[in-house]
Amino acid sequence: MDVVIREIQDTDYSDLVMLWNNDLNSPTVTSENVTARVERLKSNENYKIVVALLDNKVIGCISMVQIMALEYEKGYLQINGLVVQENVQQKGVGTKLINHAEDFASKNGLSYMILNCGFQRTKAHEFYESKGFDRLSYCFTKAVQ
Template identity: 90%
Template structure:
């Protein structure tokens, strides 16, 4: 299986929406809002959205941002989202995307990679731990109105 990773292009957006909604059971993204969000992200060099392609079809995606923080000398890489189409899970696609993120972090002198993962996603927890991530904290969210 010849999977290619590269930064996202506008022609990938519709595949990404289907992937995100189907494989993460999300209904909050559509072509219009994803297009606007990714274009805003592309205008800031701290953000990266990378896709995994098989036969020019998006089968995986990772979204990340370089963040400065008081406790880290050079900051860290926050992985905002990682998804692989269910039919291609456990075939090395997620690992390839994590490796891309780790290489990006290393090249930019970042100390850590951090991500959040829902309690219910136990298979994802196992995946992250097998890639060297540690469980360190809870993530708390609050809607601001």
């Protein structure tokens, strides 16, 4: 399988919406808001969105941001989202996206990669652990009014 990894382009947005909604089950990414959201992220050099392509169709995506924090000397890379189309999972696409993120973090002198993953996504937990990630904490969220 000849998968190409590259930064997202505006021609990828409709594929991204389908991928995010169908395979990550996250209906907050819609055709109506994806362009504005992605363009806003791309306007900040700390954010990167990278896609995996097979036959010029988006089959995977990773969204990440460089973050500075007191507890890390050089900062870290936060993976905000990683999704691979279900019918090509376990074929190396997620590994290529994680490797790309790790290369990016290394080239930018970042100390760690961090991500959050829902409790229900047990297969994803196994994948992340197989890539060297450790379970260290819970993620707490609160809506702001």
